[in-house]
Amino acid sequence: MLRIFFAILTGLFGAALLHLVIILSLPHFTGRDAATRVEAEGDLNNFYLLADRYDEAGLANGDPFVRTAVCSFDIEDGPVHFTAKGNVPFWSIAIYDSASNEVFSMNDRTSVGGALDVLAGGPIQLTDLRKNLPQELQQAILVEMARPDGYAVLRTLAPQASFNEAARNFLTEAGCEQFTAR
């Protein structure tokens, strides 16, 4: 009888250990995390509009009034420039690294003139850029990425149906392009 008790006790210790291992290692191999899903939307450096229903990659707007576009990017070969402007009541952008941790987020109130102008790059790329800042980046917000790959989520709101078209235009015209100094 005592042996069964010991067997169960050992099992419980094992269960606790396994629980820790699962919880700590799960984020690295689920294959269902937001970064993987955004990557599955399509090519890099392109904003993809999401629908109200879940698409094949498993992403959706998630809120009836929110319109979302996602872009997966890699700054290995050069920084990525996010641009958008339009007449929408609200927009916001969040940049995440490949582990889905927030790197940077802002909304239209904190932008220059209401337009989205953000450049994400590695520390060395940004130092090089700052030495001789190109004219088109004079007003851009420079965001330093510790890791080369990540994704950006651009959102806008359509509180009433009449805002749908403006929101759609804002998102389709948004840019997520590799920046090359001219």
Added chain:
Amino acid sequence: MFRFPLFIAITLIVAFGGGIMISLYALDATQGFGAIKLGAWEAFPALQTVEADPYAKSHRARAGKLLYGSAEGLTFTASVDDEGGRLNANCRYRISGQTPPARLWTLFTADNGGNPAAVKTGHPSALNSWTVLRQPDSSFSIEISAVAQPGNWLALPEAGTFRLVLTLFDTPTAGSSGVIDLAMPKLTKTGCGNA
């Protein structure tokens, strides 16, 4: 002579079965620590950051949702009313009061996964700060029921439990850890069934 293998088998079954079950349970039950609870409403302001605890990180990696950044907004979810009863589509509820300061907010009825609930076509399942009708003191009162109501009305799914999701956009609340005084709207049950 078969007792020794039997003990090893018991140990292994308890270890693997228990370990996996408790992990799945923990990940489904909670989105991690670090919640701010205001009445029935619950939010996780640090869920998307690198400071999130291991449970939160596992949960978000499994759910794979696009989370709001701290400058974007903060999502409050209610799955119970102010008395602690689970929200059920058989009952009627009222949301009244004010939200914390925010530039815009949206409110929608959601299924248990937090996705917009399927209501009958043409029925309103969502409201926002622009469309809500307000009292002279700018507070509001929203009726949530399966049958149409005058004033602000949110329709309910056919049956079963549901959740309410209130998202505040561009809000100072997102940067807080619940230290500042926040008042969320009250969520009261006004009746069940046909009574």
